[in-house]
Amino acid sequence: MEAKHFDTEKIETAVRMLLEAIGEDPNREGLLETPERVARAMKEIFGGLGETAEAHLQKSFEHVDGGIVVVKDMSFYSMCEHHLLPFWGKAHIAYLPNDKVAGLSKLARTVETYARKPQLQERLTKEIAEAMMTYLGAKGVLVVVEGEHMCMNMRGVQKPGSKTVTSIARGALAEDTRLLDEAYRMLDR
């Protein structure tokens, strides 16, 4: 996954300026190729910007009258939009199919799409849930995301190991507590 609109030259200039601004010498040997490397890394890390999971979730299979499907422990890496520092963790999806199920890997691709941009954990959780409803046409969905934020670990409040857990239920899983309980049970939570 790669960012579509991406100004490599601008990133390289910005990284050189940043290095200068912190009192580094961007021309010393070890830093000479750094602006180019950072631009390459950013292209990957922010590759979900402007993307949706439509293409992944529209490739689905007929499956009428199925029960709740769970894919859990999908690892993700994202960047907090406040500090541009990583947050990472696991995403879990439980959904009740309508007449179609998605390929299992497409759920992980959905997580990846919405993680790879400047994000908030709450918005990541919501965007995954809404994609499952809109593009797959699920009857209901529960998304739980567990994340650890580098901006809380290595700076500021300095609380390494703290976990943020966010969840969003939509459709039948938001309306029917019996279904929601079953989904949480399947997630072992």
Ligand SMILES: Nc1nc2c(ncn2[C@@H]2O[C@H](COP(=O)(O)OP(=O)(O)OP(=O)(O)O)[C@@H](O)[C@H]2O)c(=O)[nH]1
């Ligand atoms: N709700 C939410 N907050 C986040 C997320 N990522 C980072 N933050 C928080 O964003 C807030 C930004 O607060 P500010 O006071 O503007 O920035 P700051 O002075 O750097 O804050 P400190 O981290 O407390 O030093 C901090 O409390 C972060 O912990 C996220 O995904 N969701």
Ligand SMILES: [Zn+2]
């Ligand atoms: Zn942050």
